[in-house]
Structure formats: C-alpha cells, structure tokens
Amino acid sequence: MSMPDQALPFEAATGFLLARLGSMAGRSWHSMLQAHELSPHEHGVLLTLRAAGRLGQQTLSDRIAVDPRNVVPIVDGLESKNLVKRTVDPADRRRRLIDLTAKGHAVADRLAASAADIERDFLAGLTPTEQTKLNQLLQKLHASLTEHATL
Amino acid sequence: MSMPDQALPFEAATGFLLARLGSMAGRSWHSMLQAHELSPHEHGVLLTLRAAGRLGQQTLSDRIAVDPRNVVPIVDGLESKNLVKRTVDPADRRRRLIDLTAKGHAVADRLAASAADIERDFLAGLTPTEQTKLNQLLQKLHASLTEHATL
DNA sequence: TATTGTTATACTCTATAACTATA
DNA sequence: TATAGTTATAGAGTATAACAATA
DSSP: OOOOOSSSOGGGSHHHHHHHHHHHHHHHHHHHHHHHTOOHHHHHHHHHHHHHOSEEHHHHHHHHTOOHHHHHHHHHHHHHTTSEEEEEOTTSTTOEEEEEOHHHHHHHHHHHHHHHHHHHHHTTTSOHHHHHHHHHHHHHHHHHHHSSSOO | OOOOOSSSOGGGSHHHHHHHHHHHHHHHHHHHHHHHTOOHHHHHHHHHHHHHOSEEHHHHHHHHTOOHHHHHHHHHHHHHTTSEEEEEOTTSTTOEEEEEOHHHHHHHHHHHHHHHHHHHHHTTTSOHHHHHHHHHHHHHHHHHHHSSSOO
16 A cells, blocks of 8 residues: 555646656657658657667567557558668568668658757756756666566 | 757657656556546546546646547546536536546545555656656646646 | 537547468 | 567547537
C-alpha cells in the first residue's frame, strides 16, 4: 500500500504531466510535419536513421518505440516517397535493412533543423540550466525503465 | 535558425523523451485500469472530479486535456456505469454539471491509491530528490505552455 | 451573436492473431 | 523450433464540421 494523494491534484501527478506534455510536444511538431507531409512516426524514423545510419526493422522498431508490425506501413510510406530504401540483408535474408536515400538525407537534415527550433520554443519557459536538468532526469528515468524490459 | 542537433541522438531530445515516457506512463497504468474496466480518460475524469468536486463539462475538458466533444462519450460511459451523474445547471441551463456518485467516489478512492503505487514504481529509478525536481520542472514547463493558450 | 453540449464522421495510432520466409 | 517481416483487422484516441438549446 501507499499514501493516497488525497491533497495532490491529479493534474500535478508526474505521470499525468508526462503524458500531457508528451502529447503537447507532439502537437507542437504537428504543423511543421504537416508542411513536410510527414506523420510523427515517419519523422521519428527519418531522424533516427539520420543519427544511427542503416538499421534493421526490428532495431528501428525499438528505437522509435513502435511495434514492429506497425513499422511496416510507416516504412512502406517512406519508401513510396523515395525517402528510405529496403534491402535484404545478405547475411540473414530474413532481415530488411533500412537506409535513407539521398532525398531522405536532405529531408532529414531539414527536419533536424526545424526540430531544434521547435524544441527551443517548447522549452522556452525554462532556463537553460533547467532545460539541461530536465533532459538529464528524463534520460535517467527512461534508462531506468528500459534497463530490464526491452520495450 | 538554430544549431542542428548533428551529434545529439534523436532519442535524447527532450520532446521525444516526453512523448515516449508519457506513453510508457500510460502503459504502466494499463493493467490496473483494465482490472477496473476503465479507459485512461475515464480514470482521469474520476480522479479529477475526486480532487476538484463538481465541474461543468467545459472545465472538465480543460483539466483532462481532452476536446469537449470527446468528453461526451467518456461521460456517457461513466454515467452508464453509475459512477458519475449529469445535472443541468439551474443558473445556466446550457451547462451540465458532472458529479461523482457514491459508487464513483468509492472507485475513485481505490484508483487514487493504486495510482500512487504505480507512480512510485514508475519513478523508482530516481532518487526522492530527483523525483521532486522532475515534478517541479514538469509543472513549470506545463504552466509556461498553458499560460497564454487555454489548451 | 456567442457559448455549452451534442452528433456524425473520418483519420491516426495502437493492439490482437495468424501467416510467410528464412534460420 | 525460433525469428524477421508481413498481412488483416479491430479498437482506442483525436480531429473536422455542423447542429440544437440557451444565453
């Protein structure tokens, strides 16, 4: 058992704030992504590939926290726009390696710049020190939660 | 313009971490809510009413960050389970005031206790000081984002 | 005319089960 | 048998437009 949060407003709970701010962060990207005609997940795939290079779909799925079967249509869409390319891994022909195309690289570079701008605005209410502290705490919390379970 | 996050992995961006941790927080509640046969939004309504008492649907919508038209089916469901009750505001007959029923109060009390347990486990990877700091930073960020825009 | 609540609807995101091909 | 990817599909969550009742 535990101390019930009798007095604490529900909206002040850390879990609720995380869920709500995560949703708000997503919305702050929305118009930028619409301008590029990309979904949040497509955006995540492009920036992840930009940072990590060639990845298998399974690994990619872990990185963007999307179930493997739901990665399929995401990569399908990106492939139809010529932003990424699937190739069979010669070492293990079950695997499909995902690469950015030249066009994909160009788009990902532009997205990264826009994303940095959006993040700056989103965090503008905090001082630089607070922004750093928040990022550190979120990274530590995320690491602690993914330590044992893969997802 | 801005500094593109050339080196910074996309997964380390604060916005991405917020979105991901928010989603993970939601999943950590999932099994508890399933046991009560409640959706996350129904859960939010019950705990918000528990903390704030009687509310109009418009206000409730703000508190749980759900569009008013999407609040309708949520309250419908809770009403059909006899957990909340709608009454017309005599002072302004357009408004519907939402109250917890006796059964709703009992369920909300149990939910609050479970929620505190889940939050404790979710944040276990941080020290108490870090947990407090994180909550403060999230509250400040949230306040800064809702300062001007209502939603 | 503006606001509260509502309906209908469509679109995205996520989750359940089973299948193909490779290992 | 186990794994990578896939398909089909259903559900939850969210967003767009228009409407009724009341102020």
